[in-house]
Amino acid sequence: MSVYSFLKEIAHTDPATLGRKDFQTDQEVRWCPGCGDYAILAQVHKTLPELGIPRENFVFVSGIGCSSRFPYYTNTYGMHSIHGRAPSIATGVKVSRPDLSVWVVTGDGDALSIGGNHLIHALRRNVDLKILMFNNRIYGLTKGQYSPTSEQGKRTKSSPAGSVDYPFNPISLALSAEATFVARGVDVDAKGLGAVLERAAHHKGSAFVEIYQNCNIFNDGAFDYMTDRKTKAETEIRLEHGKPLRFGANGDKGIALDAQMNPMVVDVATHGEDKLLVHNETNAALGFFLSRLVHPEFPTPVGVFRAVTKPTFDGMMEDQLTAAKAKSKGGGVQRLLDGGESWTVT
């Protein structure tokens, strides 16, 4: 009898009985009052019970950062690991236990600074992970240095004369790393975020979700331009598969290509809706193109940039094992020991 067989015999939690409360822990939540992380936590707690997965089958892995304290506040299996390495650890969890639903929670520093390589490799391999990157464009936990997503010229403790770093575009990067699901949400946009989280959760393969998150202590208001009710319509554009790219108060504006293949904002009425770009979640190059729509020249896209299905890393590895076992002549390790050239001394 295998040491693992109890997992099959034991009575698993009935997912239908689970509610938001079941995912809260007894640990005091220690983010600053007003931090955007609270809203994201709430959305995740709302999403998890809806997925039809027993609570004990969730694993949350994080790195280090304010955002990375997330697992303590989520009553599942979890690991608050070391800085930047969560994608690797989560890969080990998922590859060894494809039956689990494995999530990574990370920050812009954790994921893109020290952890950039693990992130893009996990995405490239299409390991079936849900990766939530809280982007507050700052290192929160270490008290306010610029991060790889901070805008150039930003003055912080470590860049008193203004940072000379150009920022990464996380969506571009994820797409170039061959991620099969790439999306963006915003902390205060509960509905939009909820929808994106749900789609990510149901995606089979690696899902990368960038979540704009306000750090009200060290980078307050970074996303006000697009969360402010007054300007939102002009500064945000919602991506919908198969739909033309429209935004503005009454959808009066749209995105089209100019002759040089550069994007431009057009007036829908005069330009014609048929000449607008149409969103297509399956086209990586188009997704990349959309990721280049950057404030203030363009409205910021939110929603799903790319969603395609390809065999997952963990799935293919499992298949190889299954195939090898089917072909195996049995005999376990003894057969290996006995194999090859040998001689007998009597």
Place this chain on the structure above:
Amino acid sequence: MSVYSFLKEIAHTDPATLGRKDFQTDQEVRWCPGCGDYAILAQVHKTLPELGIPRENFVFVSGIGCSSRFPYYTNTYGMHSIHGRAPSIATGVKVSRPDLSVWVVTGDGDALSIGGNHLIHALRRNVDLKILMFNNRIYGLTKGQYSPTSEQGKRTKSSPAGSVDYPFNPISLALSAEATFVARGVDVDAKGLGAVLERAAHHKGSAFVEIYQNCNIFNDGAFDYMTDRKTKAETEIRLEHGKPLRFGANGDKGIALDAQMNPMVVDVATHGEDKLLVHNETNAALGFFLSRLVHPEFPTPVGVFRAVTKPTFDGMMEDQLTAAKAKSKGGGVQRLLDGGESWTVT
């Protein structure tokens, strides 16, 4: 008098006197006979004396791998460092000494596996480095394991059942990391490679050049499909700024967009040349699009995908120092020591 002033006073080598021979070293070249690295070495030795730079102002930094032995064979300043870290080390050289011409030589494993993060961060910052990545789609030095550019299903020592990794597309990745110069060359294509190297050398900012390189020991023939004279015309497409994308025996074929914004191969005669995509080195999204043209569905693009000029990291840092010095009241460290609250004990 500064410790560095000798650099200004000393007689520098007249670049006009330099020839290819001046860049060869007395070290025995220890690549396998037939290795593509030889051809690349020859092209670099040909390019360097043409740049108008004194030999002593070149620094070559490499990581670990067959390719990374390059500095030993190039008579400039050089460092054969540790695995994957060459971009960081080169950044330190360039940032501290903007007067130097700093080159990185790396392999697909060194640059994209262990060193992936340093590579994309160097590119993002636009540090003025020339990065040559020898892509043989294998780990050569460690005797043949699959690399992050190996095709899926490849059987190697570490993937006897075929690798389940999806490969990176290095050009896509470099573009998404905001590289200002991105190009591709091929070891045996001396002319094309020479042209790309020369443009990279003259580019002000970080230049990423992927060089297809045959490892005749562990991955022989990986690029035969496009180096073979017989098939070359159909499998390779040369990128030229402002020119429509044509290839084939007599340029009879071209690349155009279909209605879904996906690329398609068209017959120029029937489709019309004006409907072909026109290459534009300044459009990152277009560059990305072109990077998705992958064998065997499409011809492989060679040449320059992207070339734009932006202030460099080292240049901006230098400007900040200059500005700060101009505003400084002098007094050196003593002024700092003396500043702030203090009291006197007598």
Place this chain on the structure above:
Amino acid sequence: METTISKSSSTFESVAIRFAGDSGDGMQLTGSQFTETTALAGNDLATFPDYPAEIRAPAGSLAGVSGFQINFSSREVFTPGDEPDVLVAMNPAALKANIADLKQGGILIANTEQFGVKNLERAGYKSNPLEDGTLSAFRVFPVDITNITLRAIADVGLNQRAAVRTKNFFALGLVYWLFSRDMQHTLDWIQGSMAAKDPVVAEANARALRAGWNYGDTTEMFAQRYEVPKARIEPGRYKNMTGNEAAALGFLAAAELTGLDLFLGSYPITPASDILHYLSKQKHLGVRTFQAEDEIAAIGSAIGAAYAGSLALTTTSGPGIALKSEAMNLAMMLELPLLICDVQRGGPSTGLPTKTEQSDLLQVLYGRNGESPIPIVSASSPGDCFYAAIEAARIAVTYMTPVVLLTDGYLANGAEPWRIPDMASLPPIPVQFHTDPATFQPYARNEVLARPWAIPGTPGLEHRVGGLEKANVTGNVSYDPMNHDAMCRLRAEKVARIADSLPATEIFGDAEGDVLVVGWGGTMGALRAGVERARAEGHTVGHVHLRHLNPMPNDLGDILKRYRKVIVPELNLGQLWMLLRARYLVDAVSINKIQGKPFKEHEIARAIAEHAGSKA
């Protein structure tokens, strides 16, 4: 300001005060104002700020308590004091977290306004300790600090929230009164720095301060005042100095003394980040700071800068050292000067990031593959970080080697009054780049076994370095067995010989006798104070505090033999202890503590007494 002194006052040799409150209560500012005023009053002093852990804890919670302790005296002071004589507790959590330390019979001043049901609960109190008799061992002074302050500044025109935030100045004023301190320095500061930002806030704080003073002076509450006379202090100009700032200044000074440009490659990490912050403001001095994507890139960039001719530095804490070790090894092999500053924190793993510990010694000594000798220098007080940084740089450029500077969280954030040095009085550190092609061999060695530093841009010295074993003299790659053996020993010998450049080891106290206390790093003050106590109790005790951990001083072996017992107090489980035993075969005793906190004087004194006693 002229302050009239009323009520009786008595004189004390030393007093320790701890201010404690919520993170938002401004306790650090209160502490530093009290420190400066006390320094101006001519006392010797030591301080200890105690920040909450990295998390941002909810208001009123135990995790959010911030403290600041100052020990001031008419004699020489080595530590912030074991047990405060006075505790100012701005809320129940601050009381709960600190009351255990308050001396029996000590003074407790508590802000009663904060002792409502909710806050009591947050701090885990079932009943109000100010009322339930549990504090009977102390002299308790409940003061409604918040409301008195609010009344005092009512007409300044601040909103409620901002007004409440001035209450720390009320507390400060009250304590100034209690210890007969002059308020002028703080008033000047308020009218200067604070008023520049917001004159209204400044006015409110000035009033709060005066209100606190007046409260002490007028109410019947305090029967007497305390005075601590001036200490005899070396004349000079002083300022308050933290370890991180001193280290940064030391690196800057080393750059000036060598004539080199300073380059810092770093990745932020608690408690080292402030060095990066400080140096990034010094661009006018030609300092380049590079915030890298991780620790490996940070040291990588510094190695590049060193190769190119900078005074190269990388700063981090323990987990960062773990990541840098492969590159440290490369620097060792390249024999390039490189400064690696490790501001130690509580380990292992992420551990206790905001707490102090001395547990990276063996890591920096041994944490690399192969035989990889790297010199180690340590700093023993906040201000000493300045001199230790310069010494690290001297070794690095003289011997062409990476050097580790060990400081710790206690030194880094702690502050001490520090005599401002005169740059002209510091010995220069000569550096000469090699320029002559005729005499150039990349791995030739001079009289101290250092190889030449030949920087790019120098014609005729083009050469390649790397991490593979190199042939002696030429530096070419070499797989020759005997060469490898010789090079490993040469590198070890080079580092061992640094000991020849060190001054004789200073012994504090008795030059021979019962007990020798050997320490290193930030425990200096506690050890010295403990030794003083033990000597006062009649034991013959010496104290050696090592600046150099690798190599150790040549005379140390002899010194160890002069005492019947050697004890090695460390904030780890016995790391220097292990090294001393291995090297000198001395049956030393490890005194260890690993609580994220410095030693107390009495802990050391007790340990000494114990081992001095066992005259076996």
Place this chain on the structure above:
Amino acid sequence: METTISKSSSTFESVAIRFAGDSGDGMQLTGSQFTETTALAGNDLATFPDYPAEIRAPAGSLAGVSGFQINFSSREVFTPGDEPDVLVAMNPAALKANIADLKQGGILIANTEQFGVKNLERAGYKSNPLEDGTLSAFRVFPVDITNITLRAIADVGLNQRAAVRTKNFFALGLVYWLFSRDMQHTLDWIQGSMAAKDPVVAEANARALRAGWNYGDTTEMFAQRYEVPKARIEPGRYKNMTGNEAAALGFLAAAELTGLDLFLGSYPITPASDILHYLSKQKHLGVRTFQAEDEIAAIGSAIGAAYAGSLALTTTSGPGIALKSEAMNLAMMLELPLLICDVQRGGPSTGLPTKTEQSDLLQVLYGRNGESPIPIVSASSPGDCFYAAIEAARIAVTYMTPVVLLTDGYLANGAEPWRIPDMASLPPIPVQFHTDPATFQPYARNEVLARPWAIPGTPGLEHRVGGLEKANVTGNVSYDPMNHDAMCRLRAEKVARIADSLPATEIFGDAEGDVLVVGWGGTMGALRAGVERARAEGHTVGHVHLRHLNPMPNDLGDILKRYRKVIVPELNLGQLWMLLRARYLVDAVSINKIQGKPFKEHEIARAIAEHAGSKA
């Protein structure tokens, strides 16, 4: 095959032969064929393959020389032999690189065809050593191996290049003849494995082999033949086993003994990669191998797999350990079972990647921030890697801890005849995942201080682990000072107590007396042989070879006291030596060598004699 024995033959107790040629000359294959045949002939034996360094050197160059040495005997054999009795040199470079080792009066067989001007020059010879008299100290047998072989296989129909490549089988045949070995095993192999790939090539090789034999038999060159009688060897089935294969098999066996699935996260690095290669072929046993993007991801994935319930493993060499150290520390803090296999190579930095060394001991012991106790197990011979791997796994799952297994390049690539174990005879290693929510506390501890292993998927045991200090029992984040102190000591105590589970230390040789030789790892054979020699010379000498470096066995301290002198031979600059001195205050002597090569028997014997002699 019946082989007629002609010419006179004399009997020897032991013979060592070294085959040396260019990388392309097939010396490793020649060596392994000779090994198997010799094993079948009933000799005890030890082998040492000596590959060229990582670079692919040009044909005929010194850097490209590949060697294989075998020592076989009618007695017990511990090492491949100090100085070969016979050297087969396939080209001038092979001669140059190896002649210094050949015993005075030894036999040299050289392939004259290769001694043309060009090859002589490539090897750095000014004149032909076969002709200039410089080899007069040896019995030189110049044979035109290439051309005789070509003639012998002329009609098989191979092209020139392929034909030339059979010459190693000619050499093998010749040596078989010289040592009266039976060719049948090799002929079987040629007709089996080789013929399956290419029957023509097989036929050519078979002919070349016979031609070599016949050459010895018919020419006048060799006056006599040699015989080495059978040794007394423990009965059983044997095979040739390399250290890397044995380690891989050991991990597989441990998985079977625990009932766990094996997970390997690794990044290729010399000389560890072959473990990855071997395990990636075992998917049918449920083994998952993950080739990660770097060493950190490799161990990260293994930590994830351990958390999820696998027997998790990561394999690497020294530079990789440097990179893994932060994550090793996390695993220590998480108290998860994790196997970390370090196949040591020449350091520091990139060092000598293809050479052996024992210089990572202190790195794996101390190379982490904070107090981070991790058990260390080492293997002492190629085949012993199997048992050492199982022991590492036993400790990991029993004590819930990461464990380091140290092997080295010499063990990894070296092979020895190895008695095939019976899985059923190995003690099972019980593992029980925790399942009961009622009794679950993530950091509760059992009688050996291990915490429970509760894997995802188990209802009611949802819990969070992490790298911050954790509260005893609950495992919640804790900044409590006393808890931190207690946890640091608990973790240390847990590891220290592993010693209670170890058997009494075995002493080879004298149980007390003049000298105790203490060693660890791959030097076992040389130390044992050296001790035997010294004892034969009349010294009373004991040998203790440590499998466990952390914790060390409980009885070691007592054993050390029973000898007048303790010597510690290591392929480093004295790492175990340092630990023994620190721990036991024993004035041990370090015998060190750091040449990328194993000890010679006589080096050890000499050292013993020296220290046994100094009867002071």
